[in-house]
Structure formats: structure tokens, C-alpha cells
Amino acid sequence: MELAQRVKEIKPSPTLAVDAKAKALQAQGVDVIGFGAGEPDFDTPDNIKEAAIKAIKAGFTKYTPAGGTEELKKAVCQKLKKDNGLDYEPAEILISCGAKHSLYNICQALFQKGDEVIIPAPYWVSYPDMVMLAEATPVILKTTEETGFRITAKQLEQAITPKTKALILNSPSNPTGASYTKEGLMALAQVVLKKGITVISDEIYEKLMYDNVSFFSIASLDPKLKAQLLVVNGVSKSYSMTGWRIGYAAGPRPVITAMTNIQSQSTSNPTSISQKASLEALSGPQDFIPIMLKEFDKRRTYMVDRLNAMPGVSCYKPTGAFYAFPNCAGVFGRKAGTTTITDSTSLAQHLLESVNVAVVPGVAFGADENIRLSYATSFANIEKGLDRIQKAIEGLT
Ligand SMILES: *Cc1c(COP(=O)(O)O)cnc(C)c1O
Numbered sequence: 448m449e450l451a452q453r454v455k456e457i458k459p460s461p462t463l464a465v466d467a468k469a470k471a472l473q474a475q476g477v478d479v480i481g482f483g484a485g486e487p488d489f490d491t492p493d494n495i496k497e498a499a500i501k502a503i504k505a506g507f508t509k510y511t512p513a514g515g516t517e518e519l520k521k522a523v524c525q526k527l528k529k530d531n532g533l534d535y536e537p538a539e540i541l542i543s544c545g546a547k548h549s550l551y552n553i554c555q556a557l558f559q560k561g562d563e564v565i566i567p568a569p570y571w572v573s574y575p576d577m578v579m580l581a582e583a584t585p586v587i588l589k590t591t592e593e594t595g596f597r598i599t600a601k602q603l604e605q606a607i608t609p610k611t612k613a614l615i616l617n618s619p620s621n622p623t624g625a626s627y628t629k630e631g632l633m634a635l636a637q638v639v640l641k642k643g644i645t646v647i648s649d650e651i652y653e654k655l656m657y658d659n660v661s662f663f664s665i666a667s668l669d670p671k672l673k674a675q676l677l678v679v680n681g682v683s684k685s686y687s688m689t690g691w692r693i694g695y696a697a698g699p700r701p702v703i704t705a706m707t708n709i710q711s712q713s714t715s716n717p718t719s720i721s722q723k724a725s726l727e728a729l730s731g732p733q734d735f736i737p738i739m740l741k742e743f744d745k746r747r748t749y750m751v752d753r754l755n756a757m758p759g760v761s762c763y764k765p766t767g768a769f770y771a772f773p774n775c776a777g778v779f780g781r782k783a784g785t786t787t788i789t790d791s792t793s794l795a796q797h798l799l800e801s802v803n804v805a806v807v808p809g810v811a812f813g814a815d816e817n818i819r820l821s822y823a824t825s826f827a828n829i830e831k832g833l834d835r836i837q838k839a840i841e842g843l844t
Contacts, residue, residue: 453580453582454580456579457576457579457580458576466481466483466484466485466805468799468805469481469483469799469805472799472803472805477803478803479799479803479804479805480803480804480805480824480828480831480832480835481805481824481828482804482805482806482807482819482820482821482822482824482832483805483806483807483821484821484823484824485621485689485821485823486683486684486687486689486823487684487687487689487739487769487823488823488824488825489687489735489739489742490687491686491687491688491691491724492686492687492728492735494727494731494732495686495688495724495725495727495728495731496724497727498723498724498726498727498731499691499720499721499723499724501723502719502720502723502724503720507719507720507723508719508720509719510715510716510719511716511717511719511722512716513707513710513711513715513716514540514541514542514543514703514706514707514710514711514716515540515541515542515543515695515716515717515722516542516719516722516726517537518726519542519722519725519726519729520537520540520542520695521537522725522726522729522730523535523540523542523695523697523729524536524537524540524697525729525730526729526730527678527697530653531664531666531667531678532667533664533666533667533678533697535697538700538703539697539698539699539700539703540695540696540697540703541695541696541703541706541707541710542693542694542695542716542717542722542725543693543694543695543696543706543710543714543717544692544693544694544714544717544718545681545683545692545693545694546649546651546679546680546681546683546694546695547573547694548692548694548710548714548717549679549681549694549695549696549706550573550574550577550647550649550679550696551577551580552696552706552709552710553647553677553679553696553698553702553706554577554578554580554581554583555580555581555706555709556702556705556706556709557581557612557613557645557702558578558581558582558583558612558613559581559582559583560582560583561583561584561610562581562583562584562610562611562612562613563583563584563585563586563608563610563611563612564578564583564584564585564586564611564612564613564614564615565586565588565603565606565607565611565613565614565615565644566578566585566586566587566588566614566615567587567588567590567597567598567615567616567617568587568588568589568590568812568813568814569590569596569620569622569623569772569809569812569813569814569817570587570615570617570812570813571617571620571621571622571649571812572811572812574615574617575587575813578615583612584610586606586611587813588602588603588606589813592761592763592774595625595763596620596623596625596763596772597625597627597631598635599631599634600634600635600637600638603635603638603639604638604642607638607642607644611642611644612644612645613644613645613646613647614635614639614644614645614646614647615647615649616635616646616647616648616649616665617648617649617651618632618648618650618652618663618767619652619653619655619656619662619765619766619767619768620652620767620768621651621652621768621770622770622772622807622809622812622814622817622819623763623765623770623772624747624763624765624766624767624768624769624770624771624772625763625765625766625767626656626660626662626766626767627663627665628663629661629663629668632663632665632668633668633669635665636665636668636669636672639665639672639675640669640671640672640675643675644675645675645676645677646665646672646675646676646677647676647677647679648664648665648666648676648677648678648679649679649680650662650664650678650679650680651679651680651681651683651684651685651694652684652767652768653680653685654684654685654736654740655684655685655739655740655743655767655768655769656740656766656767657740657743657744657747657765657766657767658766660766660767662767664678666678673699674699676698677696677697677698677699677702678696678697678698679694679695679696680694680695681693681694681695682694682724682725682728682729684768685728685736686728686735686736687735687739688721688724688725688728691718691721691724691725692717692718692721693717693718693721693722693724693725743769743822743823745826746769746822746826746829747764747765747769747771747822749826749829749830750762750771750820750822750829750833751764751765751771753833753837754771754773754820754833754836755773757836757837757840757841758777758778758840758841759775759776759777759778759781759840760773760774760775760777760778760840761773761774761777762774769821769822769823770819770820770821770822771819771820771822772809772812772814772817772818772819772820773817773818773820774816774817775791775794775816775817775818776816778794778840778843779794779816781843781844782843782844783797783801783839783842783843783844788843790808790810790815790816791808791809791810791814791815791816791817791818792808792810792815794808794818795807795808795818797839798818798835798836798839801839801842802835802836802838802839803835804832804835804836804839806818806819806820806836807819820832
């Protein structure tokens with residue numbers, strides 16, 4: 448059977464692929480330490496689970512409106528007002544099956560052949576593929592540790608052409624953990640306003656920030672931006688609810704309506720029960736977040752310090768999310784037996800095969816000198832896994 452052209456260039460999500468490979472080894476009885484996880488290792492808080500159980504028992508188990516329930520949309524509006532100072536109405540909100548689904552719907556609603564979409568690298572793996580599935584062209588802007596993995600206003604302005612439709616921003620970032628300062632975002636916002644492009648702001652790691660660094664949404668900087676901007680967020684990362692599949696988008700009403708129509712013809716509504724759980728997540732007690740954050744912070748410092756102490760490895764200290772993204776170019780050219788480590792893929796393969804540690808090669812994020820390690824795993828695992836990585840790296844000749 449002949450596949451459609453549209454899907455021929457699409458790759459399966461490499462982060463999920465590494466996870467699957469590590470899990471397959473584990474199933475064979477191999478003691479694998481997995482740093483591939485893209486989700487918090489905490490359980491979903493009890494009050495959220497209880498809300499879901501209550502919804503099931505009350506028979507809240509039927510279709511809801513395709514774009515989500517009015518009560519959850521209202522809760523999202525309140526969240527955006529309280530946390531980000533943004534004014535949105537329920538008609539400007541879409542609830543979808545995860546933030547990923549909101550991003551996908553945005554791409555389908557806005558992009559078409561001939562459009563260029565600017566994506567700063569290192570980028571979240573799904574952005575370029577989602578843009579390509581909408582038949583548009585991803586334009587990658589490279590950033591490095593030296594600039595804190597942030598694009599500058601000048602870099603953005605130079606990349607904009609008459610074909611540029613949008614910029615996808617992700618702060619704090621997966622995979623780098625870097626976040627933009629208010630000043631940095633203001634400079635980008637000026638270019639966005641001047642050039643009239645759309646900004647898609649993926650704020651899924653908003654609540655996971657360290658070192659007293661504050662979160663700023665680019666949306667909050669200038670009310671004029673509202674007509675050109677979509678905010679994407681969700682409950683997966685903040686409330687350890689990845690499996691519940693609830694995310695949301697806020698934006699101009701015609702775009703939200705178009706996204707709702709796409710959703711109504713594809714998935715229909717996000718799970719009714721998960722919507723009730725998410726309502727509790729957004730409007731119930733928030734004390735789970737600082738507890739999770741404190742533990743992540745401890746692991747972050749330990750992991751980054753250990754990585755920086757390894758020969759040939761240098762690791763930027765992330766200010767958000769739950770990933771370390773060390774640059775390993777210093778070990779490229781060294782040998783493991785007869786094979787030479789030449790890039791992020793051969794390094795990741797070497798770590799998996801020689802010491803059974805799973806990491807994600809940076810090439811998946813558009814950064815072939817780096818690997819991504821998630822610290823959303825126990826401290827004991829982190830210690831053990833880093834001991835193994837150190838041994839593997841020190842063993843290179
Ligand atoms: C995890 C993640 C998402 C998607 O989260 P959902 O589970 O689909 O809500 C979106 N963007 C980034 C950068 C992520 O890391």
C-alpha cells in the first residue's frame with residue numbers, strides 16, 4: 448500500500464523510542480537505568496484522583512462539547528488571569544487531549560504549503576514534524592550554551608521572510624531547561640509586533656522553575672500581542688498527569704473555533720473524566736507542586752555537578768523543566784573498543800550497550816553535540832546511572 452506523501456518524512460517521537468528500547472531491555476531482565484523519561488516520576492495527587500473517581504461514580508462518562516467543558520474552560524481562564532495576568536474568555540479556550548494535541552491543532556489550523564515556521568533549536572522533538580504534517584517548512588534557528596540556549600531579537604528578525612507565518616517558543620525549554628528573561632522576551636515581542644508574525648508559546652513547564660527564576664509568558668508583556676499569539680499549556684507536567692491527556696490553548700476566537708472544528712472531526716472531546724480531574728488540578732490545592740519542585744531541584748544540582756565533573760562533558764545549569772542537556776563534544780573522536788564515538792547517537796548507543804544507561808541523543812532535538820538526561824527518576828537511580836556514565840566515559844580511549 449502506498450503511503451501519503453505527507454507522512455513519509457515523519458519520524459516516530461525519538462524520546463518515546465528510547466524509552467521503548469530501554470523498557471524492552473528491562474523486560475529481558477537487564478538492569479537498565481532510564482534517563483529517557485519525559486514525564487514526572489511522581490504519582491498524580493490524591494485530590495485529583497478523587498475528583499476523577501467521583502466523576503465516574505456520578506456518571507460523568509459521556510461526550511462533552513468537542514472543545515471541552517465550559518467549567519474547565521472557565522478554570523483555565525481563571526488560571527491564566529491569576530498566574531499570568533492574561534484576560535481570556537471561555538470562547539477563546541480549547542481543551543484538548545494534551546498540550547501536544549493543542550499544538551497539533553494549531554499547526555493544522557494555521558499552516559499550509561509555502562509557510563515558514565521558525566523553531567529555535569534545541570527544540571522539542573515534535574515541533575518540526577507537526578509543522579511538516581501541515582505541509583509547512585520548519586526554519587531552525589540554532590542556539591548554543593554561550594547564549595543560554597536563547598535566540599536574540601536580531602537573530603529572529605534576520606530569519607523572518609515574507610513567508611514566515613509563526614515562531615514557536617518554549618520557555619522553560621525541553622530539552623535544555625533554559626528559560627527566557629523578561630527582557631529577552633520583550634525584545635522578541637517587539638520584533639513579533641513589528642513583523643506581524645504569530646507566536647505560539649508552549650508554557651508546559653511554567654511551574655517547574657528553579658533558583659528563584661520567575662516565569663514570564665510573552666503574552667503578558669504587551670496587550671497588543673494578544674491578536675497574534677497562542678498560549679499552550681496543560682496539566683501533564685505540573686500535576687504529574689501525563690497519562691490523563693489534558694492540555695489547552697488560548698488564542699483569538701476564530702483560531703480557537705477552527706481548532707475546535709478540527710478536533711470535533713478527529714478526536715471529539717478529551718476524556719470527560721480527565722476533564723473533571725483537570726478542573727480539580729487547576730482549581731484545587733496547589734501544594735503538590737512545591738514538594739515536587741524541591742525534589743527535582745535537589746536532583747538537578749546533583750546531576751549537573753556530576754556531569755560537569757566528567758572529562759569532555761560540560762553541562763549548562765538549567766533553570767526549568769526536569770532535564771539536563773550536557774554538551775559531550777569533548778568525548779567525540781574517542782574510542783570504545785574499535786568504535787569511535789562521533790556524535791550524540793553513537794554516544795547514546797554506547798551508553799545503552801556498555802553500561803545499560805538510556806539517554807536521548809541530542810540530534811533528536813537538533814543538537815548533535817548533546818544528550819538529554821531526565822532527572823524525573825529517583826535519586827538512587829540518578830546516582831547509579833551517573834556512576835555508570837562516568838565509568839563509560841572514563842573508559843574511552
Ligand atoms: C511534554 C511536553 C508537551 C506535551 O505535553 P502533553 O502531555 O501533551 O500535555 C508539550 N511541549 C513540551 C515542550 C513538552 O515537553
